[in-house]
Amino acid sequence: MDVDLNDLIEAPRETLDVELKEWLDLSDGVSRANIARHLAALTNHGGGYLVFGFKDDLTRDVQRPSSLESYNRDTFTGIVKRYLTPAFQCEVQIILDKGGDGFPVVRVPSHGRAPVAARADGPNNDKGRPQGIQIGLYYIRKPGPESAPILTAEEWLPLIRRCVLNDRDSLLRDISGLVQGTAIQVPSAVQRLVQWHQQGEERFLQLLTEARDFTWPVPLKDNRYQLSYLISTDGGEAVPLASLSGVLEEINNEVRDTVWTGWSMFYPFNRREIAPAFHPELADGGGVDVLEANLLGDREFHTSLPDFWRIAADGRATLIRAYREDRERSVREFGRPGGTWLSPETVVRETAEIVTHARLFARRLETATQISFRCTWTGLRNRYLADFDPGIDWREGQIARANQRTVDGEWPLARISADWPSVVADLSCPILRLFGFADCGPGFVRRLAPRFVKL
Numbered sequence: 134m135d136v137d138l139n140d141l142i143e144a145p146r147e148t149l150d151v152e153l154k155e156w157l158d159l160s161d162g163v164s165r166a167n168i169a170r171h172l173a174a175l176t177n178h179g180g181g182y183l184v185f186g187f188k189d190d191l192t193r194d195v196q197r198p199s200s201l202e203s204y205n206r207d208t209f210t211g212i213v214k215r216y217l218t219p220a221f222q223c224e225v226q227i228i229l230d231k232g233g234d235g236f237p238v239v240r241v242p243s244h245g246r247a248p249v250a251a252r253a254d255g256p257n258n259d260k261g262r263p264q265g266i267q268i269g270l271y272y273i274r275k276p277g278p279e280s281a282p283i284l285t286a287e288e289w290l291p292l293i294r295r296c297v298l299n300d301r302d303s304l305l306r307d308i309s310g311l312v313q314g315t316a317i318q319v320p321s322a323v324q325r326l327v328q329w330h331q332q333g334e335e336r337f338l339q340l341l342t343e344a345r346d347f348t349w350p351v352p353l354k355d356n357r358y359q360l361s362y363l364i365s366t367d368g369g370e371a372v373p374l375a376s377l378s379g380v381l382e383e384i385n386n387e388v389r390d391t392v393w394t395g396w397s398m399f400y401p402f403n404r405r406e407i408a409p410a411f412h413p414e415l416a417d418g419g420g421v422d423v424l425e426a427n428l429l430g431d432r433e434f435h436t437s438l439p440d441f442w443r444i445a446a447d448g449r450a451t452l453i454r455a456y457r458e459d460r461e462r463s464v465r466e467f468g469r470p471g472g473t474w475l476s477p478e479t480v481v482r483e484t485a486e487i488v489t490h491a492r493l494f495a496r497r498l499e500t501a502t503q504i505s506f507r508c509t510w511t512g513l514r515n516r517y518l519a520d521f522d523p524g525i526d527w528r529e530g531q532i533a534r535a536n537q538r539t540v541d542g543e544w545p546l547a548r549i550s551a552d553w554p555s556v557v558a559d560l561s562c563p564i565l566r567l568f569g570f571a572d573c574g575p576g577f578v579r580r581l582a583p584r585f586v587k588l
Contacts, residue, residue, distance in 0.1 A: 138228045138238050138395065141184055144403045145191050149274040150181030150382055155194040157185070159203045166255025166265025169216035172209070172241055173249050174272040174280030176221055177292055180243040180386030181274070186236040197234070201227055204237035216266055218252040219245070224393075243387050246299045248292050298496045322543060326363040326449075326505045333451035334359060334509075335416065336425075337441045344429040350471030351459050353429075353439060356512030358456070360398075360483065362491040364448030367500035371447040377424050378409070381444070384493045392486040392585040398452050399442050399490060402426070414445065421445060448498055452487070456512070458519075467519075472512065474519040477527070477565055481578055482585045484508060484561040485553070492549050505543040506556075510564050513537065518568050533567040540564070554578040 147153045152171050157164040168183070175181040185204065188194050209223045221242055227235040248271050255265030266272075270282040273292060283289055341347070341354060372380050381401045388397065402408050407428055414420025428440040438460065442452040457463060457479060459471035488506070495501035514536035518527040540563045542556070549556050555575040562573035 138182075138226055139230075140400075140402050140404060141182060141238060142228050142230050142236050145184065145187050146403055147189070147191070147278055149178060149276075149278050150175065150386065152181070152183050152274075152278070152280065153187040153189065153191070154183060154185050155188055156196050156198055159208055162256040163264045165212050166216065166263075168209070168265075169212050169251070169255070170266040170272055171280045172213060172223065172239075173217050173251060173266070174274045175241040176244045176249050177272060178274040179295055179383045181241050183239040183241060184236060185239075201235055201237060209239055216251055216253050216255070217249050219247060219249060221245075221249065240386075240389065242390055243295065243383075244292075244299075246296055248296060322363055322365050322503075322505045323541065326361060326507050326541075329363060329445075329449050330359065330361040330451055330507045330509070332415070333361065333441075333443055333453065336443065337453045339416075340427050340429055340441060347429050347439070349439060349455060349459070350461055350464060351512070353455055356456060356459060356472055357453055358483070358508070358510040359451060359453045360487040360509075361451035361507045362449070362487060363505045364491065364495045364498060364501050365503045365505070366448065366498050367502075369447055370498050370500050371445075372497055374411075374422060374446050377444070377446050380494070380497055381424075384490060384497075387493050388486060388489050389586070391489045391582075392482060394482070394585075394587050396438055396440075398486050399426075399444055399450065409442075412443070421447070423449075448491075448494055448501065450487075450490070450494070454483070457521075463521075467521075467523075469519065473516060475513070475516045475533075475568075476520050477518055477570065477573075478520065478581055478584060480510070480564050481557060481561045481573075481581050485557045485578070485582070485585060488549065488553055488557050488560070492546070492553065495546055495549075501546055503543055503545045504549060505541070506560055507539065507541050508560050508564075509537065509539040511537045513564075513567055516568075518565075518570065531568040531570055535567050538564050538567055554582065 141151060145153060152175065159165065171183055175183065186194055186197065204225060204227065206223065206225045209225060213220050213223065224240045226238050226240070228238050229235050251266045251268050251270050251272070254263035254268045256263070258264050272280050272282055273288060275281050338354065378401045381399055385397050385400055407426070409424045409426035411422045412425045414423050423443045423445045425443040426440065438457065439455050440452065442450070444450040456475065458474050458476060463469070464471055491504045491506070495504055513533040516533050518531040520527060540560050542559055544556055557578045558573060558575045565573045
């Protein structure tokens with residue numbers, strides 16, 4: 134189950150980053166122009182989703198077409214190329230609900246260094262006026278929600294800021310040659326991260342103990358990994374607490390350009406029973422408010438993964454996750470008992486996602502200078518290397534003899550923006566070396582990177 138997208142189907146909502154549409158004839162010119170307007174507004178909003186098969190009142194459109202074949206990437210690529218500039222690539226996924234009905238979900242990426250404009254008019258009506266979209270206009274998402282052209286200077290501000298942030302990444306890459314060296318140490322940041330990491334683990338173990346009906350093929354307490362980061366800023370800068378969930382949604386959309394497997398890190402689910410909520414940072418009720426998600430539940434997970442995460446508005450985040458290799462579905466598909474194997478792609482891809490998430494969060498903090506990471510992998514002893522792809526074989530005998538490995542590092546933001554594969558390699562390769570895998574490095578990360586986007 135692609136749980137991120139399934140949340141849009143099982144708990145439909147229309148927000149600034151989600152547009153619901155009834156079933157449309159995608160060969161109709163006016164329908165295509167209207168879709169182009171929504172695509173332009175969503176990309177200028179920083180990314181989002183176009184979901185088909187729902188009415189404005191959130192009910193399902195019963196006029197389901199006999200085939201969803203036209204809802205494919207080529208269709209939406211054609212719409213973008215016809216009506217929008219600069220062009221961008223949308224991804225399309227047919228998501229099945231619990232009853233087996235499919236709903237097309239179009240993932241719209243964020244714009245880049247320049248906003249997206251309409252390059253052509255939609256078909257004219259009887260009065261000679263364009264329908265759906267008008268050449269030369271810049272569309273954004275507005276309360277309602279609706280996709281409408283920018284009309285005031287104030288409406289330009291969020292779009293301009295995102296363009297500046299995107300340009301900032303390019304600038305950091307350009308100057309990264311001036312910032313050389315590997316991890317640098319700032320004791321205060323390292324100490325804070327170690328404490329945050331430990332507090333997250335203690336909270337996870339508490340929740341795991343309380344989840345009395347929870348089952349998993351292997352003891353989760355002993356088979357998991359924890360990935361944490363801390364962003365260093367001037368004066369303790371933080372995003373507004375009221376905006377934290379929205380910021381996470383924006384980052385989630387952007388992360389998927391690098392890693393997208395259907396189970397994103399720090400995904401702010403909408404369903405009430407698994408939606409993140411604010412909790413005190415410390416066990417005694419003290420500290421700041423942190424947004425926390427507990428997906429351990431009190432039931433057996435069949436198609437999901439038990440996750441726990443917490444994130445603070447000042448740029449601290451930690452996530453504890455079970456191994457995909459251990460879930461029942463993996464056991465059935467590959468015939469390997471839980472707790473016996475590990476995919477190198479899992480280690481590298483998960484590390485790449487946490488690094489990407491941290492970099493994108495840092496973009497929201499104007500005084501961010503560097504990011505610290507702490508990654509702990511537990512339950513490794515006697516696991517061997519294998520792959521989810523049956524066509525890829527790893528050398529026999531690559532078995533871990535150590536049970537746990539923690540890797541720390543801190544890098545300037547410029548270095549992470551310019552060369553994230555090297556940062557990922559520094560954090561993930563020590564894990565794979567426990568298996569006797571000596572060929573891990575930045576080049577190995579780059580070769581695996583195309584496999585990180587699976588949807």
